[in-house]
Amino acid sequence: MKPRHKRLAFIVGGLVAIAIAATLVLKALEGNLAYFFSPSDIVANKAPVDHTMRLGGLVKKGTVKREGLTVRFDVTDNAETVSVSYTGILPDLFQEGQGVVAQGRMRSDGVFHAEEVLAKHDETYMPPEVAAALEKAEQANSSVAQPAL
Amino acid sequence: MIPEIGHFALITALSVALLLGILPIAGTVLRIPAWVAVARPAAYALFLFVATAFGCLVYAFVQNDFSVLYVALHSNSALPIQYRVAAVWGGHEGSLLLWILMLSGWATAVALFSRHLSPAMAARVLGVMGLICVGFLLFILFTSNPFERLFPAAVDGRDLNPLLQDFGLVIHPPMLYMGYVGFSVAFAFAIAALIGGKLDAAWARWSRPWTTVAWVFLTIGIGLGSWWAYYELGWGGWWFWDPVENASFMPWLAGTALIHSLAVTEKRGGFRSWTVLLAILAFSLSLLGTFLVRSGVLTSVHAFATDPERGLFILIFLGVVIGGALLLYAWRAPRVGLGGGFNAFSRETMLLINNVLLVVALGVVLLGTLFPLVVDAFVALNIIEPAKISVGEPYFNSMFLLPMIPLLLLMSIGPYVRWKQGNAGELIKQLRTSFIISIVLAVALPFLMGEISLMVSVGLFLAAWLMLSILQGVGSRIAQEIKRGKSAITALLGLPNGYLGMQVAHFGLAVIVAGITLVKGYEVEQDVRMEVGDTLTMSGYTFRFDGVMSTTGPNYRANRGMIQVIKDGKDLMVLEPEKRIYNVQSMPMTEAAIDYGFTRDLYISLGDPLSGGAWSVRVYYKPFIGWLWGGCGFLAIGGFLAMSDRRYRIAARKQQARMASIADGRAVVDNNIATEASS
Amino acid sequence: MIRFIAPLAVFIGIAVFLLIGLDLNPRNVPSPLIDKAAPAFQLSQLHQPEKTFSRSDMAGKVWLLNVWASWCVSCRAEHPLLIALAKQNIVPIYGLNYKDKRTDAIRWLRQLGNPYVLSAQDVEGKVGFDYGVYGVPETYLIDQNGTIRYKQIGPVTRKALDETIIPLIKKLKLES
Known part of the structure; x- marks a missing residue:
């Protein structure tokens, strides 16, 4: 082969390799995307049945029921509600009335079967229980602040 | 008073950084040796002022000065002293200050240990680092001042997030930042070489040990982070492909590629422009990581308090630094040259494939990390239907593996292949x-x-x-x-x-x-419901649940489970996982009990109380995880060994001897500037 | 030549996505309540607990409902903006004092100023729950028909006020 042909073969080979790699990566990406749905979306049948997805909302108060290791609770966006079933240990920050994201599948029985439950907590934008500390601080504030004024 | 001194020190540091960023580089262009000579003292002064500011913040934390907003938000008088110090980098403002402290520290180290560099080169390297420092100082002073006062002062603080009250987290961020920021040295060397137009084996020999040190710190930082996630989060997981983890992993991959490509540049003078590009890439990815973590464009369990204004600032900074560097690259790299040729089967080829595979792996991680952002952007532009997505772990696991398998195969072969012709x-x-x-x-x-x-x-x-x-x-x-x-x-x-x-x-x-x-x-994992006296057998071990007792720590209350581990009929040990409630933030926390071993870890975490006095308990048997x-x-250790190689010191000494033999230092400065300007 | 410019092009592409992404807040969970009727409530007033305040009192008006609490740090951050907004007389601001103690709340307002026409006490957070409050602060813009037109998650910012909330208020007032 002449050097020029060699170079051409190199480039073509490289391009083919890149194309194959890109296809593989995109295929894998597509197969592993989890879409995020709200209870309203699910009730409106916007979400596919039996496909991995994420469901987000608030844990409805008074709906958390345990039966052995299986926990059932309702997730709501204040408009619609979806029942969730999860077997295992819930994360530390899981609480009634708090935000939750569940990853799993919607089954034909109308229950969302979660494989993973995430409860998140945010620093600035925080749930009241997390910020109880400042209550104490604020109470004494007036006495400290007055001399400074 | 002390916080104001800290604030003032930061402002002074900004002016010093401006001086460092402008004068020396301008001096090399205008051929004014006095300006060039400013570089080293300015680097020392910069470090001094930033260290003063950092010291003031540490002091405010140690003294429980809750009139400082940042202290009030991240500390508490009941917090043990070591965590009060660690709380300095427990939030956005303080960790940014730590970043800057390290950046100025690296600049000082370069100034100290690169006496053998030509004054012009040293001026350029330190000048570039000064400019980066300017960006970060502007950022901290205008959007994230850690010394902001709280009026009226709080009586007590909101406490440090309990997840961060842990030894691993005390040292994890400093290590990680040392790595991130350390790549700024390699970056500065690359930029300096592009400006000077001189890139040779000597250049590679200078920047190689610096790159390796930064890489070592980043490795330790990532390792510690993963270990912390393993024992602290209570799920026994050690890598989640979370955006923030990816943010630290991408510069590591780029840095690993850079170390290998530098080897070729040093030994054979090859891969020159590629090496420069990788040096730019490694630091760019560190900056990108900072942006992703702090701007809130991606949600993550780790995300700091976010603020779009901060995000915009970092993005502009990112644009200036990375865009500027790549522009300079596009303009100057063609002159740098490609280096000598080599045979298709040679060490060079091996390292080339190594680099390609590492960059492919990097691309996989980058794509998976940014994809949700791309989808959001398309939704915002009304190109696709509204959707919120996340990329699942299986994508990362399978796609990352693909380039890793050939890479590992090549690692066995590569060191046996000779340079130039195998x-x-x-x-x-x-x-x-x-x-x-x-x-x-x-x-x-x-x-x-x-x-x-x-x-x-x-x-x-x-x-x-x-x-x-x-x-x-x-x-x-x-x-x-x-x-x-x-x-x-x-x-x-x-x-x-x-x-x-x-x-x-x-x-x-x-x-x-x-x-x-x-x-x-x-690995074996089981979630079980256990009443007192219940047993569970797994991988040859029997676990007996002996109940739960209440206990208190310095700033928390806890339920402590007692689990007797039995092997071959003999009592082996008692593992005591805890469920803690931290007083101030009333935040529950799972504290796993782990028995570490060379061939396996036993890992138990306590779940929730169930009806009938039972608890849910999670038990793991994790073989060889300690490896x-x-x-x-x-x-x-390998990285430290490599950077302590004699040849770096010998080369340095030779260079120094040569410099010393030329009597007038000034003449050298002029000479260097003249030769480099004419080249 | 192309190979030396390609990295710059790739970076510019990524930067554009980052810029667009910056404008979006990934925490903005689409609220199902937007463009729906604001849930009805009747609560006692903070300063005069013997009086009540209900959604129907506001029929025919454009108003802001700001969820706040004395324990909330971010509320301190947005407070000066609310006070400035109240002085401009563009829109009446009503407070929903969320899961708070009455004495703390009153003292907090005395110290930092009171931008609210009045605040309603939601001690147990039931009304907040109906409104889908994920955390504090949150702010709702409600129109003449009692429909929620906008929801600000987290503290109100200068940008949100100038670019979204105030223009929307002006538009709503013109419509009537």
Whole structure:
């Protein structure tokens, strides 16, 4: 082969390799995307049945029921509600009335079967229980602040 | 008063950084030696002022000065003193200050240890670092001042997030930042070379040890972070492909590629423009990580308090630094040249493939990390239907593996291949035995474990072959020396540190691969409901639940479970996982109990109380998981060995001697500037 | 030549996505309540607990409902903006004092100023729950028909006020 042909073969080979790699990566990406749905979306049948997805909302108060290791609770966006079933240990920050994201599948029985439950907590934008500390601080504030004024 | 001194020190640092960023580089262009000479003292002064500011913040934390907003938000008078110090970098503002402290620290280190650099080169390197410092100081002063006062002052603070009250987290961020920021040195060297238009083996020899040190710190930082996630989060997971983890992993991949490409530039003068690009890439990815973590464009469990204004600032900064660097690259790199040619089968080719595979892996991680952002952007532009997505772990796991398998195979072969022109026949002869032994091991071991899977065999083969080829390589070099009459120990110690470092680091990777393979293949996990007296048997161990008692810590209350571990009828130990409630934030926390071992960890975490006095308990048997972090240790030791190689010191000394022989330093400055400006 | 410019092009591409992404807040969970009727409530007033305040009192008006609490740090951050907004007389601001103690709340307002026409006490957070409050602060813009037109998650920012909230208020007032 002449050097020029060699170079051409190199480039073509490289391009083919890149194309194959890109296809593989995109295929894998597509197969592993989890879409995020709200209870309203699910009730409106916007979400596919039996496909991995994420469901987000608030844990409805008074709906958390345990039966052995299986926990059932309702997730709501204040408009619609979806029942969730999860077997295992819930994360530390899981609480009634708090935000939750569940990853799993919607089954034909109308229950969302979660494989993973995430409860998140945010620093600035925080749930009241997390910020109880400042209550104490604020109470004494007036006495400290007055001399400074 | 003290916080105001800190604030003032930061403002002073900004003006010093401006001086450092402008004068020396301008001096090299305008040929004013006095300006060029400003670089070193300015670097020292910058560090001094930033350290003063940092000291003031530490003081405010130690003294519980809750009139400082940042202290009030991240500390509490009941917080133990070591965590009060660590709380300095427990939030956005303080961790940013730590960033800047390290950046100025690196600049000072460069100023101290690069006496052999030509004054013009040193001026450019330090000047670039000064400019980066300017950006960060502007950022902290205008959007994230840690010294902001709270009026009226709080009586007590909101406390440090309990997840962060842990030894691992005390040292994890400093290590990580040392790595991130350390790449700024390699970046500055690359930019300096582009400006100067001179890029040769000497340049590579200068920037190589710096890159390696930064890489070592980043390795330790990532390892610690993963270990912390493992024992602190209570799920027994050690890598989640979370955006923030990816943000630290991407610069690591780029840095690893850079170390290898620098080897070619140093030894053979090749890959020059590619090396420069990688140096820019490694630091750019560090900055991108900062942006992703702090701007809130991606949601993550780790995300700091976010603020779009901050995000915009970092993005502009990112645009200036990375865009500017790449523009300079597009303009100047064609002059830098490509370096000498080499044969298709040579060490150079091996390292080229190494680089390609690492960059592919990097691309996979980058795509997975940014994809949700791309979808959001398309939604915002009304191109696609509204949707919120996340990229699942299986994508990362499977796609990352694809380039890793050939990479590991090449690692076994690469060090045996000669520079410029390798010899395939000789190679096969050398590696045949270890190859066969590894295959046998990879097939036999799963049989002994009682469970066969292709992935386990592949992983074991790769790890075993890599380990054997390393041992054989080091062994044969020692054998040569012994033939020459040296003792085994002097022969081992006589090996060049650069070579030894590479082999130790590669060995570390083999250990990690073995650990991941075995823990993924053979870990056992069970969530169970346990009443007092209940037992669970798993992998030869029996766990008996002896109930839960209440206990208190310095700033928390806890339920402590007692689980008796029994093996072969004998009581082995009691594991005590806790469920803690931290008083101030009333935040629940799971504290797992772990029995660490060389071949396995036993890992228990306490779930929730169930009806009838029972608790949910999570029990893991994790074989060889400790190898992951042990391997990280090897990587770090290997890196330290490599950078302590004699040749860096000898080269430095030679250079110094040459400089000293020229009597007038000023003449050298003028000379250098003249020659480099004319080139 | 192209190979030396390609990295710059790739970076510019990524930067554009980052810039667009910056404008979006990934925490903005689409609220199902937007463009729906604001849930009805009747609560006692903070300063005069014997009086009540209900959604129907506001029929025919454009108003802001700001969820706040004395324990909330971010509320301190947005407070000056609310006070400035109240002085401009563009829109009446009503407070929903969320899961708070009455004495703390009153003292907090005395110290930092009171931008609210009045605040309603939601001690147990039931009304907040109906409104889908994920955390504090949150702010709702409600129109003449009692429909929620906008929801600010987290503290109100200068940008949100100038670019979204105030223009929307002006538009709503013109419509009537």
